[in-house]
Amino acid sequence: MFEGIQFLNKELFWLLLLLPLVILWYIFKHKKQTAELNISSLKGFKITNSWLPKMKHVLFCLRLIALGVLITAIARPQTVDVSTKTKTTKGIDIVMAIDVSASMLAKDLSPNRLEALKKVAAEFIKGRPNDRIGLVEYAGEAYTKTPITSDKAIVLRSLKEIRYNTIIEGGTAIGMGLGTAVNRLKDSKANSKVIILLTDGVNNSGAIDPKTASVLAVDSEIKVYTIGLGTNGMALSPVAILANGNFQYGRVQVEIDEELLKEIAEVTGGKYFRATNNKKLEEIYSEINKLEKTEIEEFKFYNYEEKYRFLVLLAGALLLLELLLRFTFFRSFV
Structure with missing residues (x-):
């Protein structure tokens, strides 16, 4: 019943410090209210042993417990059920x-450029x-490997x-690769389109x-x-x-048309x-991942269930029991 309980007014637990003061007050009051009678002899008196006078402190204990329970109740125990919905x-x-x-x-990336790319791209996806x-793959020509899909x-x-x-025909047809990718995206209704x-x-x-192909990309936003x-x-390349x-491998000069790639991007x-090594390739995809963030709206719904009612009823029951005992079993002693 009290699993996952939290208290709305936790500061009210300071009131529990009153309980030791109430106990001291009770002890002091009990001593002052206890009458003493000095007699020389008990001869002539009938002595009986009764458990009722010894149990009269139970009444105070019931009242003390009821006070502690009430303080806990006003601290507002409650459970919270949180449900989230993302959009x-x-x-x-x-x-x-x-x-x-x-x-x-080529083996300048480990184990080669293509396998290194596939590993990093998989984590990106x-x-x-x-x-x-x-996915679009290209060499001397280009074709769609996978249409855009979720x-x-x-x-x-x-x-x-x-x-x-x-x-696929040999060579490097950057324009064909870019043009095929643009063709896959030009009719997309997404708010943001990226190649x-x-x-x-x-x-x-x-x-x-x-x-x-760059102009086509600009026209399609x-x-x-x-x-x-x-x-x-x-x-070391084929x-x-x-x-x-x-393949027979040999040392080949790396040739990348950086000016063209910069112009397309700009x-x-x-x-x-x-990307000159595996680590740099990972960093690049990580940066692109940060630059192109999907906006996600999160809604949280809180369902509060109050738990103080049970404590109030318990405190009331303890006080009622104290009154009942005070005016029945302990009537002659308190």
Whole structure:
């Protein structure tokens, strides 16, 4: 019954300090009211042993307990049942455009650029439970891996399946990747639309110019965050395919068109980042996560249940019992 009790007027518990004073007053008063009779002998008196005179202090105990219970009652014990309801007031639609060209297998990030990206992107997706997310992958051409959806299990599964393959035409078509992502978002009714475009190279193929794709993004009110992936200097990258189908690696100069990526971000109201290692890549996605916050409104409902009524009834019952005993069993002694 008293599980999870809290008291509205806790300061009134200071009144419990009155109880020791009441006890002292009772002791002092009892001594003054006790009459003494000195006689030389008890001969001629009939002595009887009765438990009633010894139990008369019970009346005071009942009154004292009743006072303590009343003080507890006026401290307003109550239980509170709190229920919450959240409402997403501003949803964000996000498309992640991921470069899957052969250079994404470079080992300057561990274990390689593509796997490092997939790990960080998965954590980013898990941290956006109220947003819709889609995936676009591109190399020399681009296609939609997953349309924007609120089902994070589908997005995470699709992200896990992304890998380099020879089906997509080779090269790096940044304009195609951005244009495909814009096409996925242009009809979105979300209040905020965002593209995260990641590449480790320069635009060297595709039918759409990146600047044209940027204009399309601006027209559709889409913000683009661009990420240049790769260390500064040389990186161990695929340079040929061996007879057994495995890649032959060699030291290759990292080439990223940073000016283009900066321009795309600036024109669309986004921001450009450079990820030179795994830790920096994690920090970039963490910063984007902070920059693009979904507004969530939380409503709390409080249901208070008062518990003082039982204590008042208990105190009244104790006082009633004291009066009953005082004017019945203890009538001749008090």
